Amino acid sequence: DMYPGNCWAFKGLWRYLAIRLALKIYPTAFTVEHIPKTLSATRTIASAPRDFSVYGLDDDYEAEGTLLGEYVYDQDGEPLQMFPVMV
Numbered sequence: 438d439m440y441p442g443n444c445w446a447f448k449g450l451w452r453y454l455a456i457r458l459a460l461k462i463y464p465t466a467f468t469v470e471h472i473p474k475t476l477s478a479t480r481t482i483a484s485a486p487r488d489f490s491v492y493g494l495d496d497d498y499e500a501e502g503t504l505l506g507e508y509v510y511d512q513d514g515e516p517l518q519m520f521p522v523m524v
Contacts (some may be wrong), residue, residue: 444472446484455494457497461495464493464505464522465521465522466519466520466521466522467491467505467506467508467519467520467522468517468518468519468520469486469489469508469510469517469518469520470516470517470518471484471485471486471510471512471516472516473516474512482512483512485510485512486510487509487510487512488507488508488509489507489508489509489510490504490506490507490508491504491505491506491508491520491522492504492505493505503524504523504524505522505523505524506520506521506522506523506524507523508520
């Protein structure tokens with residue numbers, strides 16, 4: 438849901454997230470959603486992700502994946518934003 442506090446929070450500036458899928462896919466886009474400013478108690482969303490990169494991995498043991506794109510979440514934009522694969 439989109440209620441403040443019901444989130445997948447990360448501490449610090451640099452964090453990583455890996456998602457393992459049952460089958461190999463070829464993504465065309467990614468979405469990121471954050472609460473809108475109107476639902477924030479402070480009317481700001483400074484905790485929203487800003488700059489992020491997405492990599493594709495062929496297996497769990499791959500040290501470096503394939504860069505699929507580098508993106509910027511627009512804190513003044515819509516809460517749900519879509520980012521196309523750049524490769």
